[in-house]
Amino acid sequence: MSKERVFEGVKVAEFAWVAVGPQIGRTLAEHGATVVRIESHRRPDLLRLASPHKDFQPGIDRSAFFAMLNTNKYGISLDISKPEGKGLAKKLIAWADIVTESFSPGTMKALGLDYEEAKKIKPDIIYASTCMQGQYGPHSAHGAYGDQLMALSGFTGLTGRPDGEPGMPPLAYTDFIAPWYLVTAIIGALLRRRKTGKGMYLEQSQYEAGATFLAQGILDYTVNGRVVNCMANRDPNAAPHGAYPCKGEDRWCAIAVFTDEEWAAFREVIGTPEWTKDSRFTTFYGRKQNEDELDRLVTEWTTNYTAEQVMTLMQANGVPAGVVYTIEDVFNDPQMKHREHFVYLEHPVIGRHAYHNEASRFSKTPPDFRKAAPCLGEDNEHVYKEILGLTDDEIADLLVAGVITTDADLPGGGHF
């Protein structure tokens, strides 16, 4: 079984920040690409300021959220707004096969580092831009975060009770759709370049990537004029279908009964109480008509058992059920352990902490988690000397000129 890294020799210059852009480089790096992450102390990645920080102490190298999205990368500190910084950025573009950037639209153009300029330096460059609403269009310049985008792209409004307040978590859902599409396309572009020698430009609106996950609802509107609303946990094709409270504090188990066989098995698991023989509940139609009452009766049973017991009893009899896992539960889940989902790396400041494995296992080319996320500027020496060929004197001059940034260049504070 060969274990070589898939993207060995592929070079990426990453001008990206926050979540979407860095995850592209991370995935490529985990499969062997050499990724140089260009950052600056003067405008630090917002995720470096975001919790959780080691020991609740903010600090530029202390955020584990930042760290988990930046595995295996070389990190340098470089002020690309200064002419010498721009010059070095161009050298990195000339070195690279792929450029990624995730700044506000127009930022790279203003710096003279956009695709048109990059192509002059490296004609076959593959250049990927990703931002919230795309590089053009009337709303493209509006800056916001993934949390706002989750509302804009419809997901927030589809979570909760139809008559309640939206139950949106403070998490940026589309940030975890957009990057995987872009990696897929970038690999296609690499393959095309192998065959044709041509590079290309890839442009992503994270709003648009996210909306592909609403396709069936969009068609329901464009065809039938129907606007899908929140349905709490109801499903048109199943009953019972919900998250039911179980023994313990705030413990829940999802149960989803679609077919007659599953209903028969469900009845058996709960001991075939009288109500299950009531004509209101013996047919799917009846259960749908009396779903509030059905949910109440199911709850009467589930509250006697732990969520894990409910899941195990149901699944052992062919009834779909799953514990509503807290994050702690996911860490302890036997299946996630079996899959070795959590990868632990030693970070120079944070110490040993958890990173994601991928969602896929590769029989011949498993990813390789070899380096925790870089501290800001951690790999300056390696990159400036080994990749860009600078001498110690040149590096010293760049430090003095503030082109290579240091902790002294950090803005104050760190909270928001």
Added chain:
Amino acid sequence: MNDSDGGLLSSYRVLDLSGEKGFLCGTILGDFGADVVKIEPPGGDPARSIGPFYKDITHPEKSLYWFALNTSKRGITLNIEAPDGREIFKRLVKTADFVIESFAPGYMDSLGLGYPTLERINPGVVMTSVTPFGSTGPYAHYKAPDMVVWAMGGFMSTCGEPSEPPYRVSIPQSYLQGSLHAAMGSMIALYHREVTGEGQRVDTSIQEANFFFTEEAMPVWDLWRYNWQRAGPGASIPRAADIGPLWMRLLWPCKDGYVNIFLVGGAQAGLVRSSAAVVEMANKEGMAENLRGYDWSTHDASQISQEERNKIEEAIIAFLRTKTKQELYQAALEKGIVLAPLNTIKDIVESPQLAAREYFVEVQHPELGDAIAYPGAPVKLSDVPWRMSRRAPLIGEHNGEIYQGELGLTKEELARLKTAQVV
């Protein structure tokens, strides 16, 4: 290569055996140009019975769910459980670059069509499996419709009011997440194949795909042993134990719905400007007077008391309730406020931004005498088209094209296979 008119992946062939757990995987590759052949059991895929339906007519050729997730595929029917069907499938594997399946773990092996067999037939083939929990492990055989695997991905526990059950997203998401990771994994394997000639097995877990978007909730548990809480329309921000978490509103009620605003400040200059602009708008109308001149750069979510935060929020809510979400979004666009309206699907379809970018694409459905608008490209490509090359296939639509045209079966052989219910 067909560079001028084909898509990014136009030289690749996908055999798509998947059910709904894996539909989107082949569609992604197909919309990027791959030749995807959807293989359904005779009579059609069971997911054709899932609504919504075209004009609400319940019919296997009118499922909008099927339409939405099977664009850019040709379709054949084949019973791979029948010996003849298996042999035909093996012949198709010879020219395939990918095989995608989402059967219960072990099913393909039980038919003698597991990866070792496919590898013998075609050493370069990439076989991708999309299953709820991956192909092995203690829960690998658990039944998992959307909500079950969604629940076990961790995200659902963070959605909803603390006093209510956790909620899923009402348009099922989990299989789409799994399929997207499967498409990415398939491409990683394809790249390896193009370099080395060697195919491999890609085994994707929907549960793991779902776990990614818990984002900082994962390191928050890892470092701080704090379980992310359901917090309704806001966030319960974890903080050091001596002051405890801060509840901070993120979704703000307005006249006709909700808007999402980050009303914070601190070291982030953009957020300071944004929050100050909200207060200024309110002050202009004689509201939120208690916040006039508030220095947002001193706002520190890691230290502020809940009481002080509540006072800020109450003043802002009173103002926002006088405005519609479109009025607020317009102001946000003009003043750079970190705000977005809580959109419905109607709002999305009618978005001027998406219209200006020609996001939605019309796909012809000749047998319906109609063209339907679909959500478009997840990535725009400069030199090659991204396109939905065709609407989802009808049942067995391309049987003739593939079985006779490609495999060279005679009309009589095809008729015999039909009678034997192999196709």
